[in-house]
Amino acid sequence: MKRDLSEKIYIAGHRGMVGSALVRALQAHGFQNLIFKTHRELDLCEQGAVRNFFEKEKPDIVIVAAARVGGIHANATYPAEFIHENLASAHNVIHEAYRHGVKRLLFLGSSCIYPREAPQPMKEECLLTSPLESTNEAYAIAKIAALKLCQFYRQQYAVLFHSAMPTNLYGPGDNYHPENSHVLPALLRRFHEAVEAKAPSVTLWGTGKSRREFLHVDDLASALLTVLEMENPPDWINAGSGSDVTIRELAELIAKITGFQGELIWDTTRPDGTPRKLMDSGKLLATGWRPQFDLESGIKHAYQDFLNSLRKENLREV
Numbered sequence: 001m002k003r004d005l006s007e008k009i010y011i012a013g014h015r016g017m018v019g020s021a022l023v024r025a026l027q028a029h030g031f032q033n034l035i036f037k038t039h040r041e042l043d044l045c046e047q048g049a050v051r052n053f054f055e056k057e058k059p060d061i062v063i064v065a066a067a068r069v070g071g072i073h074a075n076a077t078y079p080a081e082f083i084h085e086n087l088a089s090a091h092n093v094i095h096e097a098y099r100h101g102v103k104r105l106l107f108l109g110s111s112c113i114y115p116r117e118a119p120q121p122m123k124e125e126c127l128l129t130s131p132l133e134s135t136n137e138a139y140a141i142a143k144i145a146a147l148k149l150c151q152f153y154r155q156q157y158a159v160l161f162h163s164a165m166p167t168n169l170y171g172p173g174d175n176y177h178p179e180n181s182h183v184l185p186a187l188l189r190r191f192h193e194a195v196e197a198k199a200p201s202v203t204l205w206g207t208g209k210s211r212r213e214f215l216h217v218d219d220l221a222s223a224l225l226t227v228l229e230m231e232n233p234p235d236w237i238n239a240g241s242g243s244d245v246t247i248r249e250l251a252e253l254i255a256k257i258t259g260f261q262g263e264l265i266w267d268t269t270r271p272d273g274t275p276r277k278l279m280d281s282g283k284l285l286a287t288g289w290r291p292q293f294d295l296e297s298g299i300k301h302a303y304q305d306f307l308n309s310l311r312k313e314n315l316r317e318v
Helices: 017-028 049-056 070-079 079-099 133-158 183-195 215-230 246-260 295-312
Strands: 009-012 061-064 104-108 160-166 168-169 201-205 211-216 234-239 244-246 264-269
Touching: 009 017, 017 215, 017 244, 049 079, 049 133, 049 211, 070 079, 070 133, 079 133, 104 133, 104 215, 133 160, 133 234, 160 215, 168 183, 168 215, 168 295, 183 246, 183 295, 201 246, 211 215, 211 246, 211 295, 215 264, 215 295, 234 246, 246 264, 246 295
Parallel strands: 009 061, 061 104, 104 160, 160 234, 168 211, 201 264
Antiparallel strands: 211 244
């Protein structure tokens, strides 16, 4: 990252999986003037609190990694919380960053912003061209509104506010809540517990035919530093690994890594979600950036972190 090491950088959501990976990457590059605030110290949904924070801290760069996130079950169960919290926090941070003269803001979205039936792999230009996937519509609308805020503030006020759209992420610091987590950490936990219990089978949602792309969170962090080096970045840029697998293939790989040898049962009464979500990350790859983890080595790394967290009794479950 070719920037002034003295710049003051605020990472919203520094204790989450993405935020903590960003902190590791920034510190490894020599950045020490980093600003952190826990949710208890700063509720991003409270505009007055956010305004006071910016008036006091005056950051040069803001990276918005804070979000209410979850898998299909969480999105379907808490759509009001997902749209309200993500809209409010993004609006407050982006607007107050503009009001207080922040030099650069990078907002992190998600691949779920793209239409359910988007051409594969999904280019940035397919945004808003057809309907969203209904199971995560509330979250997607909030993310779209935030990236559009950045786009229009940049257009009207000439501020360097832009966004990155990560694919499905996993790795150290992931959320392993038994109901609200994303598919990869959910499967890691389920298969691990099945091995511990010597269970003869594991039941999984859907048909296993839907396809997903995955990126290790440390690879995302290096991608984001690359994006921050760009003098004139796109309004939003995809960040993915460039390949995908079926959920069945993912489950079989995780079963292998965790040592589960029982039967996989597919509950086809449960939803699959979007049939396929593979992003075209050509604009990012054109910078020379490449991911360092393949899926198997990345999952092994994530599983080791899961085991370490279990042993230390600090497994993240939110």
